[in-house]
């Protein structure tokens with residue numbers, strides 16, 4: 001706890017991820033005059049990943065899947081610093097920023113996400129297109145899709161990563177390419193999409209959901225290669241560790257991810273995947289003044305997979321505990337749910353639901369269910385737009 005009602009208390013949020021956007025709305029609804037709130041972000045529009053596949057497939061517009069951080073910060077009376085954080089001096093309590101002076105904090109919270117570990121695949125940085133950060137992905141995807149419409153454009157696409165993100169991106173990409181082929185009269189079968197996975201497809205989902213996914217992939221002509229551990233990517237395609245080669249002119253990467261590398265240059269306690277290790281209160285293990293949430297963090301005593309649902313659920317706990325830092329009182333321990341609902345779109349207005357070891361369901365109604373959940377989430381951040 002810090003001195004109550006300290007007028008100069010600097011509360012700094014780094015990253016406008018799924019948890020921090022809720023802090024901004026919380027502080028907009030119930031301002032805390034005793035602190036100065038600052039949001040540091042490398043992007044003014046933060047993407048909502050739940051709608052990304054729908055956007056790639058052409059079902060949502062760019063603005064429908066982005067949250068306007070400048071507007072949220074204004075509503076929360078927060079100062080906004082548009083610069084990436086690149087370091088941390090915990091002794092002096094400073095956040096180091098790229099192209100801006102160091103920023104003092106009394107309380108700091110990190111919600112900066114993760115990105116695929118491109119360093120693990122030779123040539124991935126140069127020849128692959130990582131689905132995260134989503135902003136950079138979309139920036140590079142649109143020109144790629146535009147070139148696909150050209151006579152000499154890419155025809156063979158590979159998506160690397162057999163988890164939920166890779167599966168959804170493969171479905172979405174396939175749907176979008178289908179539309180391009182139709183619009184430009186390229187003929188059915190103009191494009192080939194292959195989903196490549198080191199293990200089996202969707203290892204974290206139950207058997208019924210996996211069967212449904214595989215049936216839809218096959219039905220849409222998306223080839224699946226599992227047990228293909230990618231060693232390298234070059235302009236001709238991808239190479240597996242066992243020497244197999246898959247020809248592809250475009251390779252999208254949705255593999256296991258790591259926390260941003262700059263965290264590794266700090267003295268924060270980190271898990272092997274680079275995530276910041278926290279207590280159940282979401283405070284860093286060895287530091288009461290620093291919180292870390294979402295994909296870039298792991299609650300050491302109660303780890304969960306990296307998924308937006310967990311980042312979203314941490315919002316109320318983080319909001320309560322940041323207020324406790326300012327006002328005093330007991331910190332709340334976060335209780336993350338065990339089983340969670342996965343909703344995967346299959347390219348059109350159709351989706352597959354999975355939860356726990358047994359439940360799976362699919363259909364157009366499931367899509368409408370997913371669409372409703374996603375639109376409801378986004379509506380919380382778009383009031384007055």
Ligand SMILES: Cc1cc2nc3c(=O)[nH]c(=O)nc-3n(C[C@H](O)[C@H](O)[C@H](O)COP(=O)(O)OP(=O)(O)OC[C@H]3O[C@@H](n4cnc5c(N)ncnc54)[C@H](O)[C@@H]3O)c2cc1C
Nearest residue numbers: 015016017018042049084085112113165294295307308309
């Ligand atoms: C294709 C795809 C589909 C997915 N679908 C789902 C789904 O349906 N359900 C689900 O639960 N999960 C889904 N996920 C996973 C989901 O994307 C993540 O779990 C979720 O985004 C994590 O939220 P976060 O708040 O930790 O980070 P992010 O949402 O990644 O937010 C991090 C923010 O921090 C900013 N930032 C990063 N570095 C810095 C820096 N140095 N300085 C300042 N700001 C910085 C970023 O610009 C970004 O705004 C999907 C992922 C992908 C790739």
